[in-house]
Amino acid sequence: MRPPHLLTIAGTDPSGGAGQMADVKTFSALGAYATSVVTAVLAQNTCGVRQILAMPIELIEAQLEAVFDDISIDAVKIGMIQDLPTARAVRRAIERYAPRFVVLDPVMVAKSGDRLVDSAGLEAVRDVLVPIADVITPNLPEAAALLGTTPPTSIEEMEAMLPRLGALGPGAVLLKGGHLIGPYSPDLLLSAEGTERLEADRIDTQNLHGTGCTLASALAALLPQRDSVSIAAREAKRYMSAALRDAGRLEVGHGRGPVHHFHRWW
Template sequence: MPNQSHIPHQANVSGVNSSVQEDKQSHIKTTPIVLTIAGSDSGGGAGIQADIKAISATGSYACSVITAITAQNTQGVSAIFPIPLEHVEHQLDAVFTDLNIVAVKVGMLADSSIIRVVANKIRQYQPAFLVVDPVMVATSGDLLLEHSAISTLKDELIPLADLITPNLPEAAALTGYPVPQSQEQMEDMIDDLRDLGARAVLLKGGHLEQDENSNDLFISDQGFSLISAKRYPTKNTHGTGCTLSSAIASYLAQGNTLLNAAKLGKHYISQAIAHADELDIGHGHGPVHHFFSGHSNVR
């Protein structure tokens, strides 16, 4: 009899341990992993560094493929070293063949060749979500991409995207419109932005500094929605575009819809801007505060 009572007890413990192990394995398999493909910012405010901070702060695991190394701080960029194409390919193969990457965020790509490399690898590995931040216009208004590279971006990469996140100068470069000076002029671009071929577009209105709120348009085949947040007066906005697109990719990897991920990302970047002046970084345009909250997942 003692043996009979003992055996079921052992079986029960074994079952519990098995269940715990299965739960652990399930958790491991569903860890939201986000890949950022972008350049390095040695000042830490934008690029790969901002992406990793935003992905981590919003509750996902970040991995990276570096396309260029910049000598950069809060006052500007003094040098850029492009990573050889072959090594960019090696990085992409390394992460895709080992990690369960759910979402990919693409930032600045320097020329047509690297755009094609990235587009080909996206087609090869087919991650569930692709967010493209079409970085092509400097704050000064200067084009960062040659026109041929913009064409390659439109032909090769944007049609693969679930979401693109252009600011107003970038949207103008993509569509041929003048840079919008009002929300009405933003709305004039909707059809042309849809025609680029991405599943959805988040047209960012942050450049309309005369507006009380920062208003973005979320554009899809179903129509468009206004996503609005309070505008905070600060010069410390370096890396806002990188941060927003990375946060959206993070929320997509966690199972949110495109629209909800955009809303969550907008809330996150707004709070990161609101708390930016709590940091004292550099002598120019400082970064936003990626870790304004002690919580790992900002909802």
Template sequence: MRSIRFLSIAGTDPSGGAGQSADLKAASALGAYTTSVLTTVLAQNTCGVREVMPLPQAMIRAQLDAVFDDIAIDCVKIGMVSDLDTAHLIREFIERYRPAHVVLDPVMVAKSGDMLVDRDGFHAVRDILIPVADVITPNLPEAAVLLETDIPENHKGMEAMLPGLGALGCDIVVLKGGYLAGEVSNDLVLTPDATHWLEAPRIMTRSLHGSGCTLASAIAALLPRHDTPIEAIREAKVYMTRALAAAERLEVGKGQGPVHHFHAWW
């Protein structure tokens, strides 16, 4: 069996815990061959975001051309997209090459609370990219932005969000419940035929940097290996929980440290 070919389309994190760094680490840890297209250069670390600089369209197009012209991509994870032009460009390539699995992490709010996109970036994610994705993985603040509503305070509030998120045009929604308080960190998954609660104990750690990027990339890397999407999402949830449980072994950064992508190897 040939390798799974994974593509990350995302922004940087020079501290190594989020963005494209997290994507490539997670997919590699789960056995995929990783490729990458950079959309945005960020100056950020475990304490917060300092600067955001989108790359020129010509360079993003050149990267997409280079990857798709040469490599048969099985799964794509889309992360940081800060403007409409970049969203249209990514959509053009997704529709042209039709990779089997596309996972969109609607990156709009950093763990530090920093907004990463402006109004154009919001429309780029909601109106252009969600309809061409197979799976979206919003956290609760991102879901609230997408639906222009308040952040839910409990599981019932999460359930109330699901129809609106499903109506945005993506078949599978993974609504992450990590922002809620309590001893559990449960996610709610909408598939075309059912809803599923994925249960996990809450890992008491400050090392949450890049957790959203990591889960979305894990789902993308695992989708080609499973008969049904929910099986891949369940396995990704287990991987994520273990990465969080081992995170503080890394002792990286002064703020919210990164999750431990290679917990099973180091």
């Protein structure tokens, strides 16, 4: 059988740890063939974002058509979407070509703290893209932004938030609890199979650049290769934990370094 064909729709990262670079590395590490559509070019590194240039909508549409017209895409991972026209263009392509799986990572703030989208971009993601996603993967600040509330500070508050995220219309929600404090990093998965908790030991590291991109991409890569969202999510979390655990070996940058996407090989 051929490997699954995946598409990342996201912004760039010249330092290689987040955005499309993280997506392509993750796809490749988990046995999938990577294609990409660039929504924005960023000047950023492990210390922060310096400049963002959104791609013209005509170029985004042309990229989408070029990929979908030629390649059978099994899963799409959507990352940085800055505005309503881009969100609508992506939705039109998803509805036209109907890939089997769509994973939406509602990217809003970089790990450096730099805000990547404004309120209009947030509304575009929530109202246009969330309803067509098979899985959304918000962290706690992103989930709070989607709902117009404050971030949860406990697992109980996460559990209370989960149905409200599900009411936005996605097929499933993977709510990431990495911002909580404690020895464990709990995620909550709401899907057609019910609600379950995914836990892993919290890893003491500053190398967190691109973690959100990486987990969402791992999920997108595994969904065509596994029998359920639950199995794919659990395996994606194990991959993420191992990539975090070995991140220090890379010694990249002076800020929040990247995770080690190829920890199994080198």
